[in-house]
Amino acid sequence: MNAVVSRLVQAIMVALLIGTATFVMMRSLPGDAAWRIAAGRYGYDHVDAAAADAVRAELGLDGPALPALLQWMGDLAWLDFGNSLVSGQPVMDEIAHQLGASLSLAVVAILLSLLIGPPLGILAGLRPGGVLDRMLLVASTGLKAVPQFLMALVLIVFIAVQMRWLPAAGHGEIWHFILPSLTLALGLAAVNARIARDAMARIADMPFWRFAQWKGLSERQTLFRHGLRNVSVPLFTYLGLQFVTLVEGVIIVESVFGWPGIGHALVHAIFSRDVPMVQGTALVLGLGFVLVNATIDLAVRRIDPRVTA
Amino acid sequence: MSLLKAVGVIVLDGGAPLLQPLSLHLDPGEPLVILGETGSGKSLLAQALMGTLPPELTARGRVAIADRVLDTGSPDRFRGLWGREIGVLPQEPWLSLDPLMRARAQVAETHALVRGLPRGEAAARAQADLAALGLAGAERRYPHELSGGMAQRVAIAAARAGGGRIVIADEPTKGLEAGRRDDVASLLLSEMGDTGGLLVITHDLALARRPGGRLIVLRSGAVVEQGPSRQVFAAPQDAYTREFLAADPENWSARTPRAGTEPAVVSARDLAVSRGGRSLFAGISLRIAPGRIFGVTGPSGCGKSSLGDALLGLIPPDRGTVTRRPGDHPHAMQKLYQDPVAAFPRKRSIGQTLADTVSVSGGNSADVDGLLDRLGLDPTLLGRRPGAVSGGDLQRLSLLRVLLRSPSFVFADEPTSRLDPITQARVIRLLTEIAEKDGVALMLVSHDAALIRNTADTVLSLDAAGTAAISEPATFGTPVAEALT
Numbered sequence: 168m169n170a171v172v173s174r175l176v177q178a179i180m181v182a183l184l185i186g187t188a189t190f191v192m193m194r195s196l197p198g199d200a201a202w203r204i205a206a207g208r209y210g211y212d213h214v215d216a217a218a219a220d221a222v223r224a225e226l227g228l229d230g231p232a233l234p235a236l237l238q239w240m241g242d243l244a245w246l247d248f249g250n251s252l253v254s255g256q257p258v259m260d261e262i263a264h265q266l267g268a269s270l271s272l273a274v275v276a277i278l279l280s281l282l283i284g285p286p287l288g289i290l291a292g293l294r295p296g297g298v299l300d301r302m303l304l305v306a307s308t309g310l311k312a313v314p315q316f317l318m319a320l321v322l323i324v325f326i327a328v329q330m331r332w333l334p335a336a337g338h339g340e341i342w343h344f345i346l347p348s349l350t351l352a353l354g355l356a357a358v359n360a361r362i363a364r365d366a367m368a369r370i371a372d373m374p375f376w377r378f379a380q381w382k383g384l385s386e387r388q389t390l391f392r393h394g395l396r397n398v399s400v401p402l403f404t405y406l407g408l409q410f411v412t413l414v415e416g417v418i419i420v421e422s423v424f425g426w427p428g429i430g431h432a433l434v435h436a437i438f439s440r441d442v443p444m445v446q447g448t449a450l451v452l453g454l455g456f457v458l459v460n461a462t463i464d465l466a467v468r469r470i471d472p473r474v475t476a
Numbered sequence: 477m478s479l480l481k482a483v484g485v486i487v488l489d490g491g492a493p494l495l496q497p498l499s500l501h502l503d504p505g506e507p508l509v510i511l512g513e514t515g516s517g518k519s520l521l522a523q524a525l526m527g528t529l530p531p532e533l534t535a536r537g538r539v540a541i542a543d544r545v546l547d548t549g550s551p552d553r554f555r556g557l558w559g560r561e562i563g564v565l566p567q568e569p570w571l572s573l574d575p576l577m578r579a580r581a582q583v584a585e586t587h588a589l590v591r592g593l594p595r596g597e598a599a600a601r602a603q604a605d606l607a608a609l610g611l612a613g614a615e616r617r618y619p620h621e622l623s624g625g626m627a628q629r630v631a632i633a634a635a636r637a638g639g640g641r642i643v644i645a646d647e648p649t650k651g652l653e654a655g656r657r658d659d660v661a662s663l664l665l666s667e668m669g670d671t672g673g674l675l676v677i678t679h680d681l682a683l684a685r686r687p688g689g690r691l692i693v694l695r696s697g698a699v700v701e702q703g704p705s706r707q708v709f710a711a712p713q714d715a716y717t718r719e720f721l722a723a724d725p726e727n728w729s730a731r732t733p734r735a736g737t738e739p740a741v742v743s744a745r746d747l748a749v750s751r752g753g754r755s756l757f758a759g760i761s762l763r764i765a766p767g768r769i770f771g772v773t774g775p776s777g778c779g780k781s782s783l784g785d786a787l788l789g790l791i792p793p794d795r796g797t798v799t800r801r802p803g804d805h806p807h808a809m810q811k812l813y814q815d816p817v818a819a820f821p822r823k824r825s826i827g828q829t830l831a832d833t834v835s836v837s838g839g840n841s842a843d844v845d846g847l848l849d850r851l852g853l854d855p856t857l858l859g860r861r862p863g864a865v866s867g868g869d870l871q872r873l874s875l876l877r878v879l880l881r882s883p884s885f886v887f888a889d890e891p892t893s894r895l896d897p898i899t900q901a902r903v904i905r906l907l908t909e910i911a912e913k914d915g916v917a918l919m920l921v922s923h924d925a926a927l928i929r930n931t932a933d934t935v936l937s938l939d940a941a942g943t944a945a946i947s948e949p950a951t952f953g954t955p956v957a958e959a960l961t
Binding site (some may be wrong): 178373374375377378379380382383384388392396399400421470471472473 | 558573585590
């Protein structure tokens with residue numbers, strides 16, 4: 168019960184911090200916000216000073232910042248995210264629409280990374296210093312060092328452009344998932360392979376591992392009965408932190424592949440100074456982080472009875 | 477008909493023999509105890525018999541178990557015996573159970589996977605095994621919810637569920653309190669019964685004495701004496717065996733206590749200490765004079781170490797005062813740690829570490845040489861890292877480091893609990909000599925009541941409830957210590 172309350176408090180703090188920070192950042196960006204918003208509404212070719220002034224007057228952009236921020240927070244208390252400055256639609260509707268696309272991409276990416284990383288990590292951890300272990304170290308260090316946008320471009324160039332196996336961008340068909348989720352998954356797998364490898368190597372060196380074999384269990388039985396569950400604890404715990412990498416990656420990857428998700432929307436909203444959209448999107452991502460971590464805490468507590476605090 | 481017969485087993489490190497040719501046999505209902513100090517090769521013997529030697533070591537010799545004859549030179553073949561013929565009682569049973577698995581499941585999986593019983597029957601058998609060992613009600617607990625003794629019983633049930641008639645116990649009392657040694661011996665004997673085989677490997681004399689049966693004494697990889705256990709303990713033939721048996725603190729001749737009339741080096745008044753919100757003890761007053769040994773004994777967790785730490789000022793007392801002799805440098809208060817390996821930086825040579833101590837204390841390197849000589853240590857040890865030095869030598873090197881600060885008070889916290897009896901006797905003798913000759917006030921903490929009784933001038937016994945009792949010869953004019961509870 169206490170844990171739920173503290174998570175709720177955390178969520179409220181996150182909401183206030185993110186709302187304020189995004190607001191301040193958006194206000195301090197250089198350039199004329201009214202001009203950008205007008206461009207977002209009508210297109211750059213149709214914007215002139217009159218259109219910008221009209222937007223400025225309509226949205227009260229010249230007004231003081233503080234009342235605008237307090238207004239937003241007041242609305243937020245009623246779960247009203249406000250309306251997009253560009254489309255005029257409620258921010259809530261826009262986000263709800265985009266969140267589905269992002270979530271499906273993120274879930275596929277995580278599942279894919281769990282299929283790639285931990286099995287390789289566990290095999291490497293069973294023979295520390297072996298060939299696979301050393302190869303995995305090089306591969307995961309290399310993959311981790313490649314920025315997501317570069318990884319996306321490399322995959323597009325090789326798999327979509329050169330080989331013509333998959334479409335370079337798009338959304339709606341099952342094969343549109345493959346390249347963007349693979350881009351995200353490789354970055355995630357680079358890390359969780361190392362986590363699994365270190366956990367496995369540590370566990371295989373523990374007395375209970377040896378004892379399981381002395382009881383008469385085969386290598387395989389020992390791994391399945393005593394290895395996997397123990398490896399999963401650090402893996403799950405780390406998954407919460409990896410969510411940060413994932414959010415970061417989603418923003419980049421959606422933009423590169425033209426994926427109509429929340430990250431894509433965030434980038435567009437920033438370009439057109441759509442402050443309520445930026446605040447709303449950042450808020451959803453931040454609260455998602457709290458939710459994911461709370462869920463993982465609960466999951467780890469179920470697996471590992473020693474965790475009580 | 478022997479359950480296990482080993483002929484001409486040797487262990488080699490490259491070309492160097494670590495274990496001389498050794499033959500033994502294990503008969504039903506007759507325990508065999510292998511006794512030896514650290515480095516005697518007794519654990520290598522166990523590993524050779526099970527095929528678990530580290531890959532850099534090689535073994536030769538034959539082992540006949542059940543209807544099979546195996547060559548210890550090809551350890552892979554032994555794997556099929558694990559659980560099915562040989563059950564191993566592991567060291568440190570707590571760490572040998574899977575922390576994420578309930579007690580019954582750890583036993584049931586052996587029934588299911590090794591003997592191939594259906595799940596339901598395996599669980600029922602496991603339940604019965606645990607109940608037979610007095611663990612009814614604990615079957616759904618996780619290892620961290622079991623006491624050390626309970627964990628050990630779960631481990632033996634799991635080890636034996638595969639049907640092995642032979643039990644090998646390699647240092648089964650390691651990590652357990654002294655008070656539990658008799659329970660371990662009884663457990664092993666009852667598991668053996670009339671038809672099973674039992675091989676116990678230990679340096680613990682109290683454990684070695686209990687099972688009876690036959691005894692083999694090992695030293696530097698060679699057998700020095702063997703025979704019926706009772707006979708060897710009653711009338712040891714070999715000089716080394718006699719030395720080993722005499723090293724048991726129970727057999728030490730008691731030191732004559734000395735009264736202390738000089739001003740105390742350190743004293744405490746009405747001291748109360750708690751750890752993690754739990755009160756350990758309250759109302760302890762004591763004074764320790766120069767050259768006197770103040771012994772503290774009691775079960776683990778009773779606050780022995782915390783008392784010493786409070787005297788050193790390492791932890792704040794809840795109540796009461798600690799007074800040090802005026803004029804003593806703060807560095808004159810020193811502590812000798814239980815685990816010497818952990819008390820040295822791992823990746824530096826011991827010589828470098830000691831040189832650091834010399835330079836901060838403003839001494840010169842001749843001090844180290846003088847102390848090496850006095851403590852009977854080989855100067856070549858200075859070039860090694862702590863991991864490459866035996867426990868006894870390393871504990872003496874820790875003592876050397878403490879002496880470099882010219883201490884007036886030394887708190888020795890279980891300084892010998894990880895050492896075998898002979899080394900333990902040697903280290904305690906050195907500590908006694910230093911207290912007496914250098915006038916150091918020594919606070920010696922040990923769980924071993926006999927060791928404290930035969931060494932200290934004054935004994936403070938703590939029990940788990942925090943009750944303190946002081947004993948010292950009535951002839952002392954001025955009390956060296958007093959307890960107010």
